[in-house]
Amino acid sequence: MLPPLTSAGxxxxxxxxxxxxxxxxxxxxxxxxxxxxxxxxxxxxxxKPEAVPYFRDLAAKFTASQDRFRVxxxxxxxxxxxxxxxxxxxxxxxxxxxxxxxxxxxxALADLSDLPAAASIRDDVLDLTNWYPTYAGRTSVIPYSVxxxxxxxxxxxFEQNGLAVPRxxxxxxxxxxxxxxAGITPIYGTFRDPWTIAQGLFDYTVGxxxxxxxxxxxxxxxxxxxxxxxxxxxxxxxLEPVKRMVQLKSYVNPDASSRGYGDGNTAMAxxxxxxxxxxxxAFGEIEKAGTDIDLGTFPLPMTGDPADLKxxxxxxxxxxxxxxxxxREGARAFLQHLMQxxxxxxxxxxxxGFGTTKDAPAxxxxxxxxxxxxxxxxxxxxxxxxxxxxxxxxxxxxxxxxGGADPEGTLRRMDADWxxxxxxx
Amino acid sequence: xxxxxxxITAGPAAGxxxxxxxxxxxxxxxxxxxxxxxxxSVLVPLYVTLSMAFKTTGQAVDGNAFSLPxxxxxxxxxxxxxxxxxxxxxxxxxxxxxxxxAGEIIVSALAAYAIVRxxxxxxxxxxxxxxxxxxxxxxxxxxxxQIQLTGLVGLDNPLGVAILHIVFALAFNTMLFTAxxxxxxxxxxxxxxxxxxxxxxVFWKLIFPLLGPMSATVGIFAFIASWNDFMMPSLIISDPxxxxxxxxxKMFQTQFSNSYNVAFASYLMAMAPAIVVYLFTQRWVMAxxxxxxxx
Numbered sequence: 001m002l003p004p005l006t007s008a009g010x011x012x013x014x015x016x017x018x019x020x021x022x023x024x025x026x027x028x029x030x031x032x033x034x035x036x037x038x039x040x041x042x043x044x045x046x047x048k049p050e051a052v053p054y055f056r057d058l059a060a061k062f063t064a065s066q067d068r069f070r071v072x073x074x075x076x077x078x079x080x081x082x083x084x085x086x087x088x089x090x091x092x093x094x095x096x097x098x099x100x101x102x103x104x105x106x107x108a109l110a111d112l113s114d115l116p117a118a119a120s121i122r123d124d125v126l127d128l129t130n131w132y133p134t135y136a137g138r139t140s141v142i143p144y145s146v147x148x149x150x151x152x153x154x155x156x157x158f159e160q161n162g163l164a165v166p167r168x169x170x171x172x173x174x175x176x177x178x179x180x181x182a183g184i185t186p187i188y189g190t191f192r193d194p195w196t197i198a199q200g201l202f203d204y205t206v207g208x209x210x211x212x213x214x215x216x217x218x219x220x221x222x223x224x225x226x227x228x229x230x231x232x233x234x235x236x237x238x239l240e241p242v243k244r245m246v247q248l249k250s251y252v253n254p255d256a257s258s259r260g261y262g263d264g265n266t267a268m269a270x271x272x273x274x275x276x277x278x279x280x281x282a283f284g285e286i287e288k289a290g291t292d293i294d295l296g297t298f299p300l301p302m303t304g305d306p307a308d309l310k311x312x313x314x315x316x317x318x319x320x321x322x323x324x325x326x327x328r329e330g331a332r333a334f335l336q337h338l339m340q341x342x343x344x345x346x347x348x349x350x351x352x353g354f355g356t357t358k359d360a361p362a363x364x365x366x367x368x369x370x371x372x373x374x375x376x377x378x379x380x381x382x383x384x385x386x387x388x389x390x391x392x393x394x395x396x397x398x399x400x401x402x403g404g405a406d407p408e409g410t411l412r413r414m415d416a417d418w419x420x421x422x423x424x425x
Numbered sequence: 426x427x428x429x430x431x432x433i434t435a436g437p438a439a440g441x442x443x444x445x446x447x448x449x450x451x452x453x454x455x456x457x458x459x460x461x462x463x464x465x466s467v468l469v470p471l472y473v474t475l476s477m478a479f480k481t482t483g484q485a486v487d488g489n490a491f492s493l494p495x496x497x498x499x500x501x502x503x504x505x506x507x508x509x510x511x512x513x514x515x516x517x518x519x520x521x522x523x524x525x526x527a528g529e530i531i532v533s534a535l536a537a538y539a540i541v542r543x544x545x546x547x548x549x550x551x552x553x554x555x556x557x558x559x560x561x562x563x564x565x566x567x568x569x570x571q572i573q574l575t576g577l578v579g580l581d582n583p584l585g586v587a588i589l590h591i592v593f594a595l596a597f598n599t600m601l602f603t604a605x606x607x608x609x610x611x612x613x614x615x616x617x618x619x620x621x622x623x624x625x626x627v628f629w630k631l632i633f634p635l636l637g638p639m640s641a642t643v644g645i646f647a648f649i650a651s652w653n654d655f656m657m658p659s660l661i662i663s664d665p666x667x668x669x670x671x672x673x674x675k676m677f678q679t680q681f682s683n684s685y686n687v688a689f690a691s692y693l694m695a696m697a698p699a700i701v702v703y704l705f706t707q708r709w710v711m712a713x714x715x716x717x718x719x720x
Contacts, residue, residue, distance in 0.1 A: 074665035085576035290483040
């Protein structure tokens with residue numbers, strides 16, 4: 001049918017076609033050849049940004065120290081996508097939270113109980129993973145670093161005003177009043193970022209008054225029947241702490257509602273306020289300003305009894321190996337390498353974490369040293385905001401309470417959300 | 426992109442002042458001022474980006490975003506370069522973008538040509554509507570199945586991302602090309618066929634060159650979309666060593682930490698190619714904006 005092609009025409013089109021095909025082939029080749037030679041590659045997923053150079057260096061050293069595996073430091077993989085594709089990283093080193101617990105609950109993480117490292121973890125720290133849904137009969141995650149959080153305070157401001165660290169709720173109010181009278185902002189609020197309210201004010205006030213674990217255990221049992229008449233509920237159990245949270249609002253900086261996390265760190269570095277409801281992760285940011293400042297921490301007193309004082313903890317880094325990991329053997333080898341005391345302890349010392357093993361040394365950094373006692377005695381709780389599924393916009397609810405919404409009505413709404421979610425599940 | 430409003434501002438103001446008196450020039454002032462204020466929305470953030478990139482970490486967090494960097498430092502660039510392994514990420518990004526640009530132009534032009542010249546046949550007409558229907562399917566909706574599919578066929582890599590870009594843009598690009606193709610007279614083609622050219626030859630030697638302006642438009646859109654894309658590479662590419670620049674840059678800003686200076690240095694480096702491409706293709710961009718407007 002077609003008229004005969006001229007030779008020039010054929011040449012051009014064929015050349016173009018071949019070039020295109022060649023390009024595609026080269027691309028496929030580039031993508032197909034994962035570099036690394038014969039050694040199996042262990043993908044090590046770790047995305048805590050400030051620790052990236054630290055772990056990247058560890059991975060490179062481990063790769064050089066033996067010739068069985070090559071450890072590839074990975075901070076770019078999208079975890080959910082990789083599990084969907086059945087090609088998750090071989091070893092994860094991440095914050096352990098409700099989202100991560102979903103993988104564990106569905107049995108996506110392999111059992112690590114036979115590793116010697118699993119036996120070396122403090123029982124009450126290992127038990128923290130059981131606050132979340134678990135997969136029966138497995139030790140799926142090994143806590144690597146625990147972060148303890150409590151109120152950050154400026155020691156010099158306290159000294160200059162002759163104030164001692166408060167140990168009861170009344171003392172706390174007195175301290176705030178004294179600071180206010182002296183013209184100093186008692187608490188720096190960063191209410192523009194909802195999460196800072198959830199993890200700061202809300203978690204500290206609730207954790208200081210309510211048994212968080214029991215509360216959520218019962219909330220799950222009651223499920224769709226959570227409401228005004230149930231044994232526990234947001235509107236009943238958490239009303240008192242939330243009311244106190246609103247009370248503390250009168251001691252924050254006047255522009256708190258337009259200030260974010262970054263502003264808070266800058267303000268604390270410049271000594272603009274006496275107290276700051278943030279965890280030790282903020283120290284690294286405050287430090288960046290390079291100012292000379294003396295900060296410490298104390299648990300927020302919520303009752304009249306100093307024996308009730310507790311600090312908020314979270315498993316900042318935990319190690320896990322997926323069930324479908326390609327390089328399980330290598331992942332376990334590198335996991336054990338990371339768990340060696342000299343490596344784990346020096347990580348925690350550098351990044352202000354608390355050790356998770358039975359023989360971990362005490363922290364020495366003056367900014368967090370005051371929390372060691374509570375950590376050793378097991379006087380800690382996990383943040384109440386961390387057990388609310390993302391489908392309930394809890395942080396935004398707290399933000400609206402701080403912004404002036406009625407606490408009772410908002411908590412009632414959270415109960416309704418909880419019940420709806422339980423009904424759907 | 427960024428200086429486009431500025432260019433438009435200068436155009437009419439300078440144009441009217443030339444032939445007539447100063448009185449008429451003044452009548453344009455309010456518009457000019459409004460447009461100058463509008464350019465600030467681009468220039469101010471750009472200034473902060475530039476000055477932040479040269480600041481030390483201490484100065485970057487001191488709360489004065491508008492201060493000039495002192496001392497001037499290039500440390501942020503060095504850090505950003507090593508932390509993201511910039512050369513590799515850059516090469517991958519270039520590969521994805523170039524493949525997407527070339528693929529989108531060629532595939533869509535071929536499809537549009539076939540459809541327009543066979544408009545009287547039902548199969549082609551309906552295939553055009555079928556392609557258009559895809560415009561209503563955004564990537565996030567089909568993200569999960571795409572992740573699984575690309576994983577199954579071994580396309581969980583930059584090539585897969587480029588192919589997905591080509592496919593997802595096919596609907597819009599084909600529409601642009603068909604609109605433009607209809608304005609090319611069939612008589613041109615017929616005269617070439619009388620001289621003995623085949624369909625393939627007609628396309629490459631006559632139609633494709635004539636499609637030039639529209640190809641430039643499509644290419645520019647394709648480049649910007651694929652160069653800046655975060656979601657698709659982040660979900661599709663499984664090997665962290667083959668990740669694109671926007672995804673690698675994610676690590677500079679998280680909930681708990683900000684490295685403004687390093688982040689902005691890195692953004693500047695990533696922006697550079699887009700700006701260079703824009704400088705060279707500026708006049709096609711301007712022409713391309715109105716290309717599909719009038720048939």
